[in-house]
Amino acid sequence: MAKPGDLKLQDGSRIAVIGGGPAGSFFAYFTLMLADRVGLDLEVDIYEPRDFSLVGPPGCNMCAGIVSESLVQNMAAEGINFPPSVVQRGIDSYVLYMDVGAVRIDSSRREARIGATFRGSGPRDVKDVKWDSLDGYLMNLARDKGAKHIRARVNKVEWDADPATIPLAERRLTLKTQDGKSQTYDFVAVTTGVNTALLKVFQELNIGYDMPRTTKAHIREYYLGDQAIEKYIGASFHAFLPTLPNIEFAAIVPKGEYVTLALLGEDIDNATVDAFMADPAVKQCMPPGFEFDKIACWCGPRINLAGSAQPYGDRIVFVGDSGVTRLYKDGIGAAYRAAKAASTNVVFHGIAREDLAKHYGAFCRAMESDNNLGKFMFAVVRQIQRFRFSRRAILRMAMEEQKRPPTAHGGMSMVLWDMFTGSAPYGDVFKRTLHPVFWSNLAWNMAVCLVGRQDVSRPTQSALESGNQ
Amino acid sequence: MDKGALGKEYEAGTVIVRQGETGDCMFVVQEGQVAATIEQDGQESMLGLLGPGDFFGEMCVFEKQPRGATVRALTNARVLTVDKKGLLRQITVDPTLAFNLLEKMSARIRTLNSQVAWMDGEQNLRK
Numbered sequence A: 001m002a003k004p005g006d007l008k009l010q011d012g013s014r015i016a017v018i019g020g021g022p023a024g025s026f027f028a029y030f031t032l033m034l035a036d037r038v039g040l041d042l043e044v045d046i047y048e049p050r051d052f053s054l055v056g057p058p059g060c061n062m063c064a065g066i067v068s069e070s071l072v073q074n075m076a077a078e079g080i081n082f083p084p085s086v087v088q089r090g091i092d093s094y095v096l097y098m099d100v101g102a103v104r105i106d107s108s109r110r111e112a113r114i115g116a117t118f119r120g121s122g123p124r125d126v127k128d129v130k131w132d133s134l135d136g137y138l139m140n141l142a143r144d145k146g147a148k149h150i151r152a153r154v155n156k157v158e159w160d161a162d163p164a165t166i167p168l169a170e171r172r173l174t175l176k177t178q179d180g181k182s183q184t185y186d187f188v189a190v191t192t193g194v195n196t197a198l199l200k201v202f203q204e205l206n207i208g209y210d211m212p213r214t215t216k217a218h219i220r221e222y223y224l225g226d227q228a229i230e231k232y233i234g235a236s237f238h239a240f241l242p243t244l245p246n247i248e249f250a251a252i253v254p255k256g257e258y259v260t261l262a263l264l265g266e267d268i269d270n271a272t273v274d275a276f277m278a279d280p281a282v283k284q285c286m287p288p289g290f291e292f293d294k295i296a297c298w299c300g301p302r303i304n305l306a307g308s309a310q311p312y313g314d315r316i317v318f319v320g321d322s323g324v325t326r327l328y329k330d331g332i333g334a335a336y337r338a339a340k341a342a343s344t345n346v347v348f349h350g351i352a353r354e355d356l357a358k359h360y361g362a363f364c365r366a367m368e369s370d371n372n373l374g375k376f377m378f379a380v381v382r383q384i385q386r387f388r389f390s391r392r393a394i395l396r397m398a399m400e401e402q403k404r405p406p407t408a409h410g411g412m413s414m415v416l417w418d419m420f421t422g423s424a425p426y427g428d429v430f431k432r433t434l435h436p437v438f439w440s441n442l443a444w445n446m447a448v449c450l451v452g453r454q455d456v457s458r459p460t461q462s463a464l465e466s467g468n469q
Numbered sequence B: 001m002d003k004g005a006l007g008k009e010y011e012a013g014t015v016i017v018r019q020g021e022t023g024d025c026m027f028v029v030q031e032g033q034v035a036a037t038i039e040q041d042g043q044e045s046m047l048g049l050l051g052p053g054d055f056f057g058e059m060c061v062f063e064k065q066p067r068g069a070t071v072r073a074l075t076n077a078r079v080l081t082v083d084k085k086g087l088l089r090q091i092t093v094d095p096t097l098a099f100n101l102l103e104k105m106s107a108r109i110r111t112l113n114s115q116v117a118w119m120d121g122e123q124n125l126r127k
């Protein structure tokens, strides 16, 4: 058996990346970047059947397309700056809607540091594509670093020799594509996401991989036109905490002349979507008389609820949604961080299961324990939502904070900002809530809202636009 | 500002950071040009021009020192702020995030070295 660190990539080693979404492109890009820095000559093939320049489902990886504040900054530090052709809207604030009112929360630096993007080339009904796809842009970065794009779907992965008799150092993984071709690789990164049947193949490979636990989410795109976007949506991310049982969170995000509506929770079906659309808060956000049945594009992708317990094996790693990702938030940012952990592992520490367990495994375990904290926090949010006075207290506290300059501990505004934009790990958000000033302010607002019966006044549209309530 | 633009827009002539101020972030130029100047003994000297992809203010991230230079927008410029705390935290998780910054800082030291060598040569010639 290979000892940890024995099995390493060498000059000429061949890597296959299955899936050219963010996880695949980031993994290819950073593996080639790190290899280049240490003078290691690698060959990287990305298998991706999608053409990201197409509009509608064939070019799209089904997501709300928010590039988080932390990812925008980390990428800038890496030397990658998202151009305005890829970002359809720079977001500088968000508006949180509850049945008791709404509050607009500005980014602490009053700067557009969140990007709203189309993963493909836009909704199905787009005639004139005026933008670049995020996934296409990331794939091009990987290609510029030297990765080769093979436009094919992988449908089988197997050892090229019997694992029972042939030592690991002497066997490789073979990939077969739908067109009947096959190639053998020294290392395979699986970055297929969770909307694929291929993951079952890896369970049959007996490498200890188990699939992430997922549920169905819902995305719709609506055409609003420039004027309506400016008037009603602006540069804000609109977040909803509806009191419907299986929705954790919903968002309306502006992108060019369109808005994307994303509903996250457990098993979201059409009845849930219709109930959400009938919510007065949603009607308040959208233009008056808006026809909710004029859908430009929609999909029901799967979203992770729990990651794979062992997203690695000998000569193989699972990165992004197919491995471990963040609960409900910042999946693209999580794909970036996981891709970096995996590429650092394979370039510097080795490609045997033990090596991956030690380094990449530690990263995945940390992300999963943060997700467990996230689950707890969403459960707390659900409890808070049960009582009208506590819903009002949260809004009131955030509104009062928005009238004053930001404080060091950030208060409710920062807790909501980080929780709903996915800008910080759940652990950080939780720590913010432990601050004594946070608790005393929350207790005060709870008391005020318990005594006073009237709802927090609803901000007018112009107040939401300017941020002055 | 373009609807899809990230960062903040500065009109030509606006000061983005001022020498001597304390800082909790660095900046990455997204569009336009900015100029870095340093003031010493009442005299202002130009340190250099920066364009898209270049960063400044990074010394504050790694040293506990006030800003060493003033940076102004030379043309209308769009600049992204990168928070010190978030960056340092991510570097502790993923040290390779610092590679690009180190590479650019090392290139600056290389340029400074050749400028010092050139100035030395000039002085020797004058002697």
Ligand SMILES: Cc1cc2nc3c(=O)[nH]c(=O)nc-3n(C[C@H](O)[C@H](O)[C@H](O)COP(=O)(O)OP(=O)(O)OC[C@H]3O[C@@H](n4cnc5c(N)ncnc54)[C@H](O)[C@@H]3O)c2cc1C
Pocket (backbone or CB within 6 Å): A018, A019, A020, A021, A022, A023, A024, A047, A048, A049, A050, A061, A062, A063, A064, A065, A066, A067, A068, A152, A153, A154, A155, A191, A192, A193, A194, A195, A196, A198, A217, A218, A219, A262, A263, A264, A301, A302, A303, A319, A320, A321, A322, A325, A329, A330, A331, A332, A333, A335
């Ligand atoms: C409703 C919803 C909203 C979301 N909103 C956001 C958001 O706003 N911001 C955010 O950061 N994250 C968001 N996410 C999460 C985000 O979409 C994922 O975390 C992210 O896409 C994961 O990237 P990935 O590369 O792992 O997988 P994917 O993006 O799914 O990419 C996988 C790729 O693999 C390819 N592939 C699949 N099977 C094969 C095969 N057999 N052979 C070859 N290629 C294959 C696919 O074509 C695809 O291109 C959202 C998710 C959902 C469901």
